[in-house]
Amino acid sequence: MDLSCFPRRRYTPYATPLEPLPHLSAALAASCPGGRGPELWVKRDDMLGLFPGGNKTRKLEFLVADALAQGADTLITCGAPQSNHCRITLAAALKEGLKCRFVIEERVPDSYDPHGSGNHFMFRLMGVEALTVVPAGTDMAAAMTKVADELKAAGRKGYVIPGGGSNALGGLGYVACAQELQQQCFEQGLRFDRVVVGSGSSGTHGGLVAGFLGNNIRIPLTGIGVSRDPDQQAPLVLKEAQAVVDLLGLGFTVPAEAVQCVGGFWQPKYSVPNAAMVEAVQLAARSEGLLLDPVYTGKVMAGLIGLARRGEIGANERVLFVHTGGLPALHAYERVVLGDAA
Ligand SMILES: Cc1ncc(COP(=O)(O)O)c(C=O)c1O
Incomplete structure (x- = not known):
């Protein structure tokens, strides 16, 4: 599979490491049937560029390249009040000399705090040009188009990036990740029986599905939902994977069986903590010094556990x-x- 025909900016000049997690594996085994559990490893996509990066960095390499090719001067995107995607998009914009605007969806009522910490603090520190807060259920695409229209009226050019950077172009970032992983396994003589990943707006999971199929990587992929159970999540991932496959011109239909989604670990609500997440975050931190987040990776690790x-x-x-x-x-x-x- 050849990604080289797609314009790409590079924000990470290395492959993210594969690291064994022996202490976490031992701690987990102690609570598994018969005192035996799986051997855990981690792919450190938390060490991606636009530091502290994450999965959005990979998607933005392709999305921002497209924005630049179209002559945009402003990136427009959307997310929740603590959106990692918005923060990393802002960092990419700054690196490229672009402006950046957000539409923030208050998915949990009253969760937006203008003086909030975490990502929200970083929005302010890095100087987002404008931020509009809208209630849960707002048509985010329409809200972002409105921002683009305002810019156009002022003689500027906005480039709209969908929530989570999850469209066909963004999904190419995780096709590239699949290729990187395949090469690392080859070089390091490693073989995995399963890959576990978070599944939200679906670009990461869907991109990996496309990348695994397209590169003939036969490792089962388990996507753990961070906001939806499988009946709602699997169709989204399938659609994203197919869009990526089509963009690449691979000419096959993604089989529904290639999309494995797991639910039950994100409740009571997207971004709202639960006890299993707290246990997972503490276990990873205290056994390996591995820091997970409460909204995504903490719940995904809780699912794995x-x-x-x-x-x-x-x-x-x-x-x-x-x-x-x-x-x-x-x-x-x-x-x-x-x-x-x-
Ligand atoms: C840290 C983190 N992990 C996982 C996800 C989910 O990825 P995706 O939206 O591609 O499904 C997100 C999305 O915002 C995220 O910020």
């Missing part, structure tokens, strides 16, 4: 957890993850 304890991830498996970043949001939930919140 839960599946291992239920025996749905076997004790004989070597499992790769894709760490998709999100570190700044941890600071907005300090008391929660320490376990001393009211």
Whole structure:
């Protein structure tokens, strides 16, 4: 598969490391059936560029290249009040000498705090040009088009990036990740029995599905939902994977079986903490010094742990957890993850 015909900016001048997690594996095994659990590894996509980067960095390499090719002077995107995607998009804009505007969706009522910490603090520190807050359920595409129209009326040119950077072009970032992983496994003589990744706006999961199929990587991929159960999430991922396959001109239909989604670990609501997330964040931090975030990777690791304890991830498996970043949001939930919140 050849990605070289797509314009790409480079924000990470290296492959993100694959690291074994022996202490976390041992801690998990102690609570698994028969005292045996899977061998855990991590792909450190939290070490991507536009530091502290994450999965959005890979998508933005293709999206920003397209914005520049179209002569845009402003990136427009959307997300939740603690959006990693918005923060990384702003960092990319600054690096490219562009302006950046956000539409922020208050998915949890009253969750927007103009003086909030974490990512929100970084929006202000890095100087987002404008930020519009809209209520949950707003048509975000229409809200971003409105911002683009305002810019146009002022003689400027906006480039709209969908939520999470999840369209066909953004998904190419995780096709590139699949290729990077394949090369690393080859060079390091590694073989994984499963890859576990978070599944939200679906560009990461869908891009990996397309990249695995297109590169003949036969490792089962488990997507753990951060905001939806499989009945709603799987169709989104399938659609994204197919869009990526079509953009690449691969000429096949993505089989529904290639999309494996797991639910039940994100409740009570997107971004709202639960006890399993707190346990997972603490376990990773205290066993390996590995920092997970409360909204995405903490819930995804809680899913991995839960599946291992239920025996749905076997004790004989070597499992790769894709760490998709999100570190700044941890600071907005300090008391929660320490376990001393009211
Ligand atoms: C840290 C982190 N992990 C995972 C995800 C989910 O990725 P996707 O939206 O591509 O499904 C996000 C999305 O914002 C994220 O910020």
